Amino acid sequence: MHPGMVFLVGAGPGDPDLLTLKALRAIETADVVVFDRLVSEAVLALVPKGTARIDVGKQPRHHPMPQEEINRTLVALGRAGRCVARLKGGDPFVFGRGGEEALALAQAGIAFEVVPGITSAQGCAAALRLPLTHRGLATGLRFLTGHCRADAALDFDWQGLADPRTTLVVYMGHANIREIAAEMIAHGRPASTPVLVVSRGTLADQRHLTSTLAAIGSDIARAALPTPALFIIGEVVSLRETLGADSHGETAQRTAANH
Ligand SMILES: C[S@@+](CC[C@H](N)C(=O)[O-])C[C@H]1O[C@@H](n2cnc3c(N)ncnc32)[C@H](O)[C@@H]1O
Missing domain, CATH: 3.30.950.10 (Tetrapyrrole methylase, C-terminal domain)
Structure with missing residues (x-):
């Protein structure tokens, strides 16, 4: 099995023109995209049709996927050899709990890369x-x-x-x-x-x-x-x-x- 790879991608504040080229490349080449509620519809429209999507959206007053479960999901996808674009609004490391996901991946030995976004x-x-x-x-x-x-x-x-x-x-x-x-x-x-x-x-x-x-x-x-x-x-x-x-x-x- 190929080793998995997780990209923690900053999707910016909403306007898709504010994505970095690296973010766009990760979105286009991933075989699964994991996203939450701050990722805009316009950015999600760039995800190719055949790519699997997992919505971990944290809707106010609805049951969000708990952070620990998101961490486990990313680790499981990485272990299964998937190439994952984990899309987060703005920058993943500015109030985005990206650090917790990075720690979970590092502790599990899953390869990952951080793609900064416009906060x-x-x-x-x-x-x-x-x-x-x-x-x-x-x-x-x-x-x-x-x-x-x-x-x-x-x-x-x-x-x-x-x-x-x-x-x-x-x-x-x-x-x-x-x-x-x-x-x-x-x-x-x-x-x-x-x-x-x-x-x-x-x-x-x-x-x-x-x-x-x-x-x-x-x-x-x-x-x-x-x-x-x-x-x-x-x-x-x-x-x-x-x-x-x-x-x-x-x-x-x-x-x-x-x-
Ligand atoms: C959980 S934090 C995520 C921040 C994100 N990682 C970033 O770098 O922008 C969510 C907060 O970011 C701000 N935010 C995110 N997108 C925004 C937007 N398009 N317009 C205004 N505020 C926004 C709001 O203050 C919102 O409550």
Whole structure:
């Protein structure tokens, strides 16, 4: 039997044009594709007709395939000599649990390769023509998960997150953005700091909303933007006024001057 091979492939934030050539090659040559719910329909449309598909989609409030079972599935496919493209939204190693899959494969002695993807922070920022760092506005960039294990309390380095020269991108932040914003203000970040929310970034139905730390909790509740969505917090968001003049329409526009 041929030795199996698993590619942990970053499928990007949704727009298939953002796939790397290596990702596309893995999709086209695999004999089985394992994917979850963040992989867009347009990317899945690139999977050849004869390729087996396994949907391990993690639908909210539905029973997802537990991570341990996904790990076991990948190991079993590798042991069976299959060539697997394990497609994950964005980048597999940015809040994608790709590290756990890589560990399971390494421990089982299955050959694997990691194909990086455009993480949604990059895809969403680019779609709105927004730099994440900018001379004079942001000297650092942090990616943060807004969702803690088993819904545990948020336990972040609030003082560090309040640094006004850092752009903060919050993944999975919908449920906790009000609390995150309040803590940042409490730790000294100005309440007028701009916040950009991007919903379904790079997809045809992409939407966004501009707000401030003070207003984001109520704005996000009112706008009811569909998921997935991410939050970009920091002075770079103010560049939207100049750079974003003709991109997709805003659902709400709030300026720091209003608060
Ligand atoms: C489990 S994390 C996976 C992140 C992924 N590995 C990446 O690199 O983008 C899921 C979160 O990614 C963000 N996300 C993924 N795709 C997105 C998109 N197209 N638009 C906005 N946010 C997105 C959302 O914050 C979502 O809650």
